[in-house]
Every structure is written in structure tokens, then in C-alpha cells.
Amino acid sequence: xxxxxxxxxxxxxxxxxxxxxxxxxxxxxxxxxxxxxxxxxxxxxxxxxxxxxxxxxxxxxxxxxxxxxxxxxxxxxxxxxxxxxxxxxxxxxxxxxxxxxxxxxxxxxxxxx
Numbered sequence: 001x002x003x004x005x006x007x008x009x010x011x012x013x014x015x016x017x018x019x020x021x022x023x024x025x026x027x028x029x030x031x032x033x034x035x036x037x038x039x040x041x042x043x044x045x046x047x048x049x050x051x052x053x054x055x056x057x058x059x060x061x062x063x064x065x066x067x068x069x070x071x072x073x074x075x076x077x078x079x080x081x082x083x084x085x086x087x088x089x090x091x092x093x094x095x096x097x098x099x100x101x102x103x104x105x106x107x108x109x110x111x112x113x
Contacts, residue, residue, distance in 0.1 A: 010045075011045035011046060011048060011049050012049075012086075014086075014090065015042070015090050015093055015094060016093060017093045017096050017097045017100070018097075019097075020042065020093055020094045020096075020097030020098070021097040021100055021101055023038070023042065023097075024038065024039075024097060024098065024101040025101070030105050032102065032105075035098065035101065035102065036098075039094060039095075039098045042094050043091060043094055046087050046090050046091050046094075049083060049086070049087040049090075050084070050087050052080075052083060053080045053081075053083040053084040053087060054080075055080075056076050056077070056079060056080030056083065057077065057080045057081075057084075059073075059076055060073045060074070060075075060076030060077035060079075060080055061073070061077065063076060064077065
């Protein structure tokens with residue numbers, strides 16, 4: 001895709017906790033800094049979805065305030081809410097897999113940003 005940054009995946013693809021755990025295993029390192037960097041790389045596309053949902057909330061709210069555009073604003077608000085839920089679920093799956101993988105490493109602690 002022309003507009004997608006290099007190395008990025010499709011942000012609309014779903015990531016399960018088991019798949020995220022597998023990618024942390026695939027890194028091949030037990031260094032918490034390396035794992036944290038990989039976690040941030042996995043979270044990057046979903047941060048854009050959060051911004052997109054926020055833009056949808058603002059735009060849908062403005063359209064709904066203008067009564068004659070409510071027929072367009074209400075579906076935008078609903079779609080933004082669904083996008084926000086999807087984004088939160090994906091981030092929670094990646095964070096849980098990160099915590100689960102760190103728990104399997106003896107003596108490892110999570111890196112704080």
C-alpha cells in the first residue's frame with residue numbers, strides 16, 4: 001500500500017493473546033528492553049485507530065449537533081464507538097501477552113515507559 005509506512009501491518013487485523021504471545025516467543029530474546037520495543041512496535045498501528053476513533057467522535061458529535069446532519073452523525077458516532085472498542089481489545093490482548101511472557105522469564109520485570 002502506498003500510504004502505509006514500511007513495516008506496518010494492517011491495523012484492522014485482529015490479534016489474539018495467544019498470537020501475540022507467539023510473536024514475543026519468536027523474538028528470541030529474554031531481554032525486557034527488546035521485548036518492550038517489540039511490544040511498542042506491535043501497538044503502533046492501534047494507536048492510530050485510537051486517534052481515528054477520537055476524530056470520529058468529534059466529527060459525529062458536531063454533525064449530530066447540527067440537526068439536519070444527524071442522519072450522518074449518529075452512524076459516525078456508532079462506528080467510532082465500535083472502532084474504539086476494537087482498538088481497546090487489541091491493546092489489551094497485546095499487553096496481556098506481554099505480561100504473560102514476562103511471567104515465564106525468571107527474574108524479569110516489565111519495563112516502564
